[in-house]
Amino acid sequence: MLKHAVLLFCALAVSATQATDITGAGSTAAAPLYTKWQQAYTKKTGNKLAYEAIGSSGGIKKIKENASDFGASDAPMSAADLKKFNLLDFPTVISGVVPFVNLPGVKDGELHLSADLIAAIYSGKIEKWNDAAIAKENPKLTLPNLRVLPLARADGSGTTFTFTDYLSRVNPEWKKQYGSNFSIAWHADVKTIKGSDDLVATLKKTMGAIGYAEYAYVVENSLNYVQLKNREGQYVRPNALSFKSALANSGWKNTGNFEEMLTDKPGPGSWPITGATYVYVPRITSQPERTAAVIQFFTWAFMEGDELANSLDYIRLPDSVQARVVHEMSSVVDAKGNRLSVPIFVK
Structure with a gap:
């Protein structure tokens, strides 16, 4: 209190x-x-x-x-x-921004992705879920030969800002081509949707879709979240512990500096899009x-x-x-x- x-x-x-x-x-x-x-x-x-x-x-x-x-x-x-x-x-x-998928045969949290893979998906370089680059990071999964449909926010979104800030920090090519902002000029293969609610609804009825939203939407809608590779090379799940880890490894706790972004923070348990x-x-x-x-x-x-x-x-x-x-x-x-x-x- x-x-x-x-x-x-x-x-x-x-x-x-x-x-x-x-x-x-x-x-x-x-x-x-x-x-x-x-x-x-x-x-x-x-x-x-x-x-x-x-x-x-x-x-x-x-x-x-x-x-x-x-x-x-x-x-x-x-x-x-x-x-x-x-x-x-x-x-x-x-909290955290979380990528999630509608991928048949893959259970909640089974899919592992890195920032480079997400950047490749959203820049149109990966078109199928059984692409060799995704399969390499998921050797235990049988990935479907299904077209990837990336979904993004059409409106000016702070969730998009945080998502693209993370990609820009980790992937130099993404930073140069797309950067980070409330809205960006997405690749032509990306389907843009206004609002988190409609994005979630679209993903639920679209096999092969991948989207992103704040973690509360994942919880409330029982979405199939992705495990992300963080700065330490560890795959982590989105939850209170991984958000707290990112916070603990920032200047917020010791200095009260809340202007600092919380994306891509160190720590083996840190969620990278906090x-x-x-x-x-x-x-x-x-x-x-x-x-x-x-x-x-x-x-x-x-x-x-x-x-x-x-x-x-x-x-x-x-x-x-x-x-x-x-x-x-x-x-x-x-x-x-x-x-x-x-x-x-x-x-």
Whole structure:
């Protein structure tokens, strides 16, 4: 429980206010968790959150245009944009982006892939699942003579950003040809689909398909995930332990530096496509009651939402990061420069 958050916010002008409903938009990766948090929070406080899972680019666009109370993305915004649009960003949880397949005769987690193989698949260089390069990394599997159909997000996606950031770090050819971004110019063989839900639905009915999504979608939809080769040359499964390993081998825990990407971290048990989801709010708000309600919601989530996050294998932020987040949230002011009044709900 984030006791320091309670002490810090209680030091502000804390007062009882009427219920304030808020809106958020962006990350589809965070949507399963925000939905669970919202349901529990509404039951606790009576306050409601309407969240639109429209993709990270859409969420960033909305908060820049002041069309939503907060934006959510699976990649940190640049310091230049934060300054330009006068926004504050902070992470909420850690998880992983996971490749998954619809491959007959191959059980969950049996398929082993490396970054080079994934890059070759998504750049059109591998067309069949029984290709010699895939067979070499999977000598115990009988791979079908089936065409590979790579699926990717058509909308501006933080999940795509994290996925392509990983490929760019590990595969120089991918970095040169495609790079990393919320949306990229995919190879002609890649089928693009808007939203994680529709991508998952398409994969489920398409033999030979491979896609990627945040781990919560893998859990909720019982998808056939891939084991990935990490920096240490070990094949690892996506789960809370492998996400924690990547986090532990980063600067987040010791320095509170949440601008650092968590992809391709060292450690024999580290999941190589680990990442975080971020929230954006105004630093100087023209709607103090609504911004205070956003801060109240996420402070409650840090204090009481761990069990719900754990149920989807999201990882809570290290104490050093939570302390930094709470400190920065307390710096938000209204148009007159006054700190916000943020009621705190605890057990």
